[in-house]
Amino acid sequence: MADSGKKLFIAGHNGLVGRALVKLYSTRPEWRIITRGKAELDLRDPHATDAFFAAERPEYVILAAATVGGIKASYTHPVDFLLNNLQIQNAVLDAAHRFDVKKLLFLGSTCIYPKVVEMPIREDSLLTGPMEETNAPYGVAKIAGIKLCQGYRHQHGRDFICGMPANLYGPHDNFDPEHSHVLPSLIRRFHEAKNAGAPQVTLWGSGTPKREFLFVDDLAEACAFLLDHYSSGEIVNIGNGWEISIREAAEVIRDIVGYHGEILWDTSQPDGNPRRLLDVSRLTSLGWRARTDFREGVEKTYRWFLENRASARV
Secondary structure, three states: OOOOOEEEEEEOOOOHHHHHHHHHHOOOOOEEEEOOOOOOOOOOOHHHHHHHHHHHOOOEEEEOOOOOOOHHHHHHOHHHHHHHHHHHHHHHHHHHHHOOOOEEEEEOOHHHOOOOOOOOEOHHHOOOOOOOHHHHHHHHHHHHHHHHHHHHHHHHOOOEEEEEEOEEEOOOOEOOOOOOOHHHHHHHHHHHHHHHOOOEEEEEOOOOOEEOEEEHHHHHHHHHHHHHHOOOOOOEEEOOOOOEEHHHHHHHHHHHHOOOOEEEEEOOOOOOOOEEOEOOHHHHHHOOOOOOOHHHHHHHHHHHHHHOOOOOEO
16 A cells, blocks of 8 residues: 555445445545454454554544344344444544544444335434334444434534445345345345255245345445535435335346246245335435446346355355
């Protein structure tokens, strides 16, 4: 890395979002990227986090580090999802304040919003009703992070901003069936069923819920845009304003993978939120729009999965 340039700490650089951010910022010579892996720095530890900020003095931070996963992981491990994320957020935001970071972008999630809410979901829908139960621990942690960012802005004048991405997918996703989100899970399930010649694949739920899926490279571009052009305590939705049912998404993925068996739906398993479509008018009014359509994004993701099977999180 060059020694000159604006110093940017990408927290969580080995994750889905972090890798996309590193790829994007590596093409921008005006930025100097700083990263630390989990083995080098446990962001849950405030003393270790302080020591890192004191030594490196990052000027900008994108907080993409988090304990994440799908419905099954969140439902099974609520303490991990709540406590780990609170500890990471508290340590990083406090260090960013005390070591005079110029600007910080905190990334949240659509699960912060109520289960029953008017669609598309506006940013001012936050805390207007109960969250979906299976995502509540993660959602509560992210809401705490938002409020902490807003608190540092109000009390200490810190330029901390918050972006709420739609459901993400793309290269370097987690394809582990115990911890993955719906799209990588479907890609792996259909890929393995194809290889095994399985006559059918059974999926959780009814397939009727609708989701807005955002390709991770688009999110990285949105993050860079917000870091350059946005400064407000108001949260910003990051999405493409388009939704698809899980059933339709499964059909697209099955077609791309080339699996020809039957899809069965286990309706005894939870569906999660019925719809999750974001109102992205705040972001589009600033001048940014997502560029990758769903099929193109899935094709890129499956291609990456095939080429990186040995190193993918499976």
